[in-house]
Amino acid sequence: MKHANFLKKINAWLRLVRIEHALLSAIGVLVGLMIATKQGAAASLGTWAYALLVPIFINIGAFSLNDYFDIEADKQNKRKRPLVQGELGKNVAIYTAIAGLVIGSIIGFLINFEAGIIALAFAILSALYNWKLKDIAIAGNLFIAISMAIAFVFGAVAAGQALAQASGAIWILAIGATFAGMGREIVKTVQDMEGDAKARGSKSLPHIIGEKNSLYLASVCFLAFVISLPFFVAETGMKIRYPGMAIPSLGWNIFSLGLLAICAFAFIAMAYMGAFGKGEGRLERIRRGSLIALAIALGAILLAGILG
Secondary structure (H helix, E strand, O other): OHHHHHHHHHHHHHHHOOHHHHHHHHHHHHHHHHHHHHOOOOOOHHHHHHHHHHHHHHHHHHHHHHHHHOHHHHHHOOOOOOOOOOOOOHHHHHHHHHHHHHHHHHHHHHHOHHHHHHHHHHHHHHHHHHHOHHHEOOHHHHHHHHHHHHHHHHHHHHOOOOHHHOOHHHHHHHHHHHHHHHHHHHHHHHHHHHHHHHHHOOEOHHHHHOHHHHHHHHHHHHHHHHHHHHHHHHHHOOOEEEOOEEEOOOOOOHHHHHHHHHHHHHHHHHHHHHHHOOOOHHHHHHHHHHHHHHHHHHHHHHHHHHHO
């Protein structure tokens, strides 16, 4: 019985911290490390390990804090979250949040100063987002979108590239991820608009421009992400010479391009579903589907890197 209760607590904690988001962010950092390494950057195995731990800890801290501040909103939105259902106490969430954000920031500085600044900045902004930024139209959405994109830039910086030296491939990837994250976050804001307004007094985007217009904007963001993909493939599929540096291509092939095409078609379908679909259930399908599609895109890039 004790063993079963312990496993239930672990499961509840993993749901509290949204471990799947933490792992996806770590894969994003891995992609940034890989691209920077192929461009001539050099980093030790220890640095790679530290770099992968930073997004895991900061995501764990950020999502724990999200549930801590959003208990009442989650009740209003009828979300089956661990704190709402009493599976974990609020003290577990706040201690996890503090530990995650602090440890993630410290590890960032163990890599290099610039990586530490990025980690610390996003730890602080995560706390501000959960406290207040979430309730501000566009600002909250944009922060979440950028926090998804920064993983690639952070990986390049951790590998030893200065922020200003990050390649076009990294920035195209980051901009595309920002659009995907923005669209996904707008959809989530529409899902939660009633509960957030009642529990937090939020004045989010759908309160200002309406649900339909918000979903149209989310669809445009999804399509902008799809448009960015061929530019990324073109940038990484050619040997481009920068000052003193020959940049090798990623090993794009039918398998990696096929996975990227699946991601693109999925986002096109979700853009259509958001703009013209019917029923509230479609928003949850878009939220979950977009996460899976992004994971597929990361898999495609990693495959291209391994084969390149």
